[in-house]
Amino acid sequence: MQAYVAVDIGASSGRLMLSGIEDGKLTLKEVHRFSNGFVEEEGHHRWNIDHLVNEIFTGLEKVKKMHINQVRLGIDTWAVDYVLVGFDGQKLCDPVSYRDNRTRTAIKDLTSDLPKEYIYEKTGIQFQDFNTLYQLYTEDRDKLSQTDKIMMIPDYLGYVLTGNAVTEVTNASTTQMLNLREGLFDNDLLKKVNVFADQFPRLVESGTYLGNISHKWHTKYDLPETEVITVATHDTASAVVGTPGKGDDWAFLSSGTWSLLGAELNTPENGLDAFKENYTNEWGAYGTYRFLKNIMGLWIAQCVKKEYDNKYSFSELAELAAKEEPFQQFIDVNDKRFENPVNMIAELQSYCKETDQKVPETPGQLMMAIYSNLSLFYANELQKLGKILGHPINVLNIVGGGSNVKLMNQLTSDLANVKVIAGPSEATAIGNILVQMITTKQVDNIHEGRQLIAESFDLKTFEPEAGNYASELTDYQNFLHRVLAQAK
Ligand code: LFR
Numbered sequence: 001m002q003a004y005v006a007v008d009i010g011a012s013s014g015r016l017m018l019s020g021i022e023d024g025k026l027t028l029k030e031v032h033r034f035s036n037g038f039v040e041e042e043g044h045h046r047w048n049i050d051h052l053v054n055e056i057f058t059g060l061e062k063v064k065k066m067h068i069n070q071v072r073l074g075i076d077t078w079a080v081d082y083v084l085v086g087f088d089g090q091k092l093c094d095p096v097s098y099r100d101n102r103t104r105t106a107i108k109d110l111t112s113d114l115p116k117e118y119i120y121e122k123t124g125i126q127f128q129d130f131n132t133l134y135q136l137y138t139e140d141r142d143k144l145s146q147t148d149k150i151m152m153i154p155d156y157l158g159y160v161l162t163g164n165a166v167t168e169v170t171n172a173s174t175t176q177m178l179n180l181r182e183g184l185f186d187n188d189l190l191k192k193v194n195v196f197a198d199q200f201p202r203l204v205e206s207g208t209y210l211g212n213i214s215h216k217w218h219t220k221y222d223l224p225e226t227e228v229i230t231v232a233t234h235d236t237a238s239a240v241v242g243t244p245g246k247g248d249d250w251a252f253l254s255s256g257t258w259s260l261l262g263a264e265l266n267t268p269e270n271g272l273d274a275f276k277e278n279y280t281n282e283w284g285a286y287g288t289y290r291f292l293k294n295i296m297g298l299w300i301a302q303c304v305k306k307e308y309d310n311k312y313s314f315s316e317l318a319e320l321a322a323k324e325e326p327f328q329q330f331i332d333v334n335d336k337r338f339e340n341p342v343n344m345i346a347e348l349q350s351y352c353k354e355t356d357q358k359v360p361e362t363p364g365q366l367m368m369a370i371y372s373n374l375s376l377f378y379a380n381e382l383q384k385l386g387k388i389l390g391h392p393i394n395v396l397n398i399v400g401g402g403s404n405v406k407l408m409n410q411l412t413s414d415l416a417n418v419k420v421i422a423g424p425s426e427a428t429a430i431g432n433i434l435v436q437m438i439t440t441k442q443v444d445n446i447h448e449g450r451q452l453i454a455e456s457f458d459l460k461t462f463e464p465e466a467g468n469y470a471s472e473l474t475d476y477q478n479f480l481h482r483v484l485a486q487a488k
Contacts, residue, residue: 255402
């Protein structure tokens with residue numbers, strides 16, 4: 001059996017998943033899991049990128065110990081962050097995390113003489129102050145002048161492994177510097193942030209052979225023969241590939257640290273409505289676009305869990321939440337204050353106090369507040385999405401770790417009046433593997449691949465319960481309207 005390894009690294013953890021096709025079904029096994037996170041270093045929140053490289057090797061050594069001597073491997077990670085590589089081929093420093101506060105005013109500063117509409121028309125990408133465009137805008141000029149190459153995180157990891165450097169498009173699009181029409185980096189935007197197109201390795205599509213792991217690593221570690229394939233390197237792009245959506249009225253919700261809710265399109269939707277709602281057109285594998293909205297997601301729950309010193313597991317927290325009543329308070333989960341607060345529990349509580357609402361106190365109440373409000377936010381966005389696209393969404397495919405939270409799946413189904421299909425929870429790793437399999441021609445195309453996913457994993461369906469929560473969504477929409485108007 002041909003063995004495939006997905007290296008899938010998110011903001012809070014990474015894993016190596018081993019996969020293949022056995023008896024017509026996709027198999028998936030976690031061989032290694034490790035933690036990830038940013039730490040304060042040289043005045044910024046930074047990722048420890050060498051740690052990630054080491055963990056990839058540790059995982060591959062485990063694969064070798066299983067007597068697997070030859071693998072294909074793909075890497076996906078979160079987006080927008082980058083590594084500056086000097087003329088000696090080495091990183092200049094650890095990459096800064098997108099949650100660092102160095103870019104807080106960058107959108108305002110950069111767009112003071114380059115209108116937002118102009119940037120959106122060119123790129124179709126949402127305005128998030130952490131986009132690479134704004135990170136580079138605030139980047140240390142000395143460092144930039146010492147930079148030979150700017151590499152996105154997964155491209156950098158591939159480069160360390162193989163010595164070959166590329167810029168893969170699904171992730172590159174999140175920089176907000178690719179021109180939709182030309183399919184290339186946009187020189188106007190690059191100039192604005194003092195970088196040049198040739199500082200980026202050549203652009204490639206998902207599903208490109210990168211090369212074998214360099215010989216030097218084989219002398220240091222006991223590794224299988226490994227051929228690296230550049231997959232859909234943005235984790236969200238891989239997650240969408242790994243979503244078994246069917247028909248033309250489905251939306252996806254990739255539910256992890258972030259909740260990414262949207263639809264897969266064949267042509268970008270960068271008109272005025274999409275601009276006003278700050279929807280993004282990230283490039284997908286095989287010429288598609290991920291038309292989506294970033295929602296704060298389970299990050300809020302991850303912080304709460306950590307602040308209870310990880311005393312409860314996620315499933316214990318979900319059980320505690322299930323004992324509470326939903327919708328005890330409304331929260332705009334996308335409020336910037338939840339992006340990187342000193343203490344998430346305190347932040348949630350002061351939000352409720354400031355808005356004269358019931359303050360959640362216990363772990364169960366806090367979790368129920370998070371689940372209720374994420375579900376409300378999803379339902380609200382599904383309505384908007386349907387409006388922008390001009391057709392209703394009837395099915396929501398939820399993938400990622402969040403798809404295991406039954407309570408939230410049912411609340412979302414009820415509130416949005418859609419059928420929810422939950423799973424697979426490892427869609428990102430699966431999408432990573434699928435692109436490798438399509439590249440090696442073990443699977444014909446993405447349609448066949450999605451069919452294979454549906455047949456290989458246990459998907460759960462949630463039907464809307466009519467009449468449930470009829471007024472909550474409208475009340476929430478009125479609440480959002482009010483708080484957003486006040487913030488202006
Ligand atoms: C999810 C994700 C999102 C991106 C955010 C920051 O892990 O990749 O798609 O907006 O992280 O990179």
